[in-house]
Amino acid sequence: MEKQRLSVESGIADYIDWLAQFGASADGGVTRLLYTKEWMDAQLAVKAEMSAFGLDARFDDVGNVFGRLQGTQSPDEVILAGSHIDTVINGGKYDGSYGVLAAMLALKQLKETYGAPKKTLEAVSLCEEEGSRFPMTYWGSGNMMGALSLKHAEVPRDGSGVSLQEAMHDNGFGRGVYPSAHRTDINAFIEIHIEQGQTLEMSGRDLGVVTSIVGQRRYLITLEGECNHAGTTSMKWRKDPLAASSRMIHELLLRAEEQPDELRLTCGKMTVEPNVANVIPGRVQFSIDIRHQNQRVLEHFYEEMTAVINGICGEKGIRAMIDEYMRIEPVPMDETLSAKALETAAENGISCEEMVSGAGHDAQMIGRSCPACMLFVPSRGGISHSPKEFTSARQLEIGVRTLANLLYKLAY
Known part of the structure; x- marks a missing residue:
């Protein structure tokens, strides 16, 4: 043409x-x-x-x-x-x-x-x-x-x-x-x-x-819990990484809104295994993207994020891994x-x-x-x-x- x-x-x-x-x-x-x-x-x-x-x-x-x-x-x-x-x-x-x-x-x-x-x-x-x-x-x-x-x-x-x-x-x-x-x-x-x-x-x-x-920081959060039957496993005994991730993301979004000059946080990608309707997930991965113009705010929020993730995982018996794969100042x-x-x-x-x-x-x-x-x-x-x-x-x-x-x- x-x-x-x-x-x-x-x-x-x-x-x-x-x-x-x-x-x-x-x-x-x-x-x-x-x-x-x-x-x-x-x-x-x-x-x-x-x-x-x-x-x-x-x-x-x-x-x-x-x-x-x-x-x-x-x-x-x-x-x-x-x-x-x-x-x-x-x-x-x-x-x-x-x-x-x-x-x-x-x-x-x-x-x-x-x-x-x-x-x-x-x-x-x-x-x-x-x-x-x-x-x-x-x-x-x-x-x-x-x-x-x-x-x-x-x-x-x-x-x-x-x-x-x-x-x-x-x-x-x-x-x-x-x-x-x-x-x-x-x-x-x-x-x-x-x-x-x-x-x-x-x-x-x-x-x-x-x-x-x-500045931008991106993290891949991996949560490993325990895969089990949806009907026979009591709620109080579950080690559900998807339920834990939902709590984490909700808490982090609330905290992002409280930061000065509008820190921006996005969870844009998530994978769930085995991803079956009647099975409690055993493994979840999700991304976290945080952005702010002040380096100290980014550093402080990373510490908050780590505390939130480890706190919820400790409470539920879930293993957490936090992998930073992008850092732009x-x-x-x-x-x-x-x-x-x-x-x-x-x-x-x-x-x-x-x-x-x-x-x-x-x-x-x-x-x-x-x-x-x-x-x-x-x-x-x-x-x-x-x-x-x-x-x-x-x-x-x-x-x-x-x-x-x-x-x-x-x-x-």
Whole structure:
């Protein structure tokens, strides 16, 4: 199928629809997994469009794409803006893509209006953030910042048994053909994104300036009790791990609501064995996901969680195992960059508010090593990772305009 072509007057909403063609599903969603044909076609299209905008476009060795606008006075001081190109399975067309396209259009507008900047500006389409194909997140930004490297591609495999390294090599990356992904010249990173929540929609404001991105911890709780007959085993003699898990989850949810600044707790996955209607379960596993922007709150709640689980298990004679399988630390955004973003919005009459991001983003990875700023535009209904994801053209354009004005402050 021939891809839609864009006119020179195309705006951000047109570009969103254009990029959504790569990996489009019948119900309006997008599936664009790392190193698939759909992903590669999209990255090549983005690279070609960057060149058409007059930017110096190139790949790096993991597949990130950069469009460069060279600075005239401090060319080695790079201000980077962008987001990621990959999606979840049957996700929305805005997540990640908006930040990539907004950065490209902002640089195009700045170049056409003001010419070359004093400091170098770059738009980036990061190759991966979601972890949808391989059990690895932030592959693009992690390699860029030196937190990950090509050696980390050897072990992870997708559901078909293909390794991350094999998939990368199949697309021509990871072989030294392109420059190394590791960068040491980035002075600041700006990421604009749809909110993926309802804060801005409920407040009626057009822009969010993120103060920090929450830390995440994920645990797999395994409870081993005693499998037995449902009709002949007295309630008082049972060692029922499913009943115990219900008590634990209820108690932890209540305690999460009492934490400062709304700690968020989710139990999203559970397996029960033998999973038969007339048999008391003998083994249960369930996940716990906790998120908060304060490291001390996360540490304290882990201690509470452990006490609740061990207390109930001790009372019921059940064995408990707590396995932490994800730990991402909270990352504050740069106060100076955030202040400039707020100032830019105020100067242009754009209503905004400061807020915390409850979802992880590339700015979280990059913000560990260099100043980072994150901006949100509203999401209708707070829906994301879904074909129903939507942000109006007006709100998308406000975001692009704010990003361009902020980059002007920083680079011109």
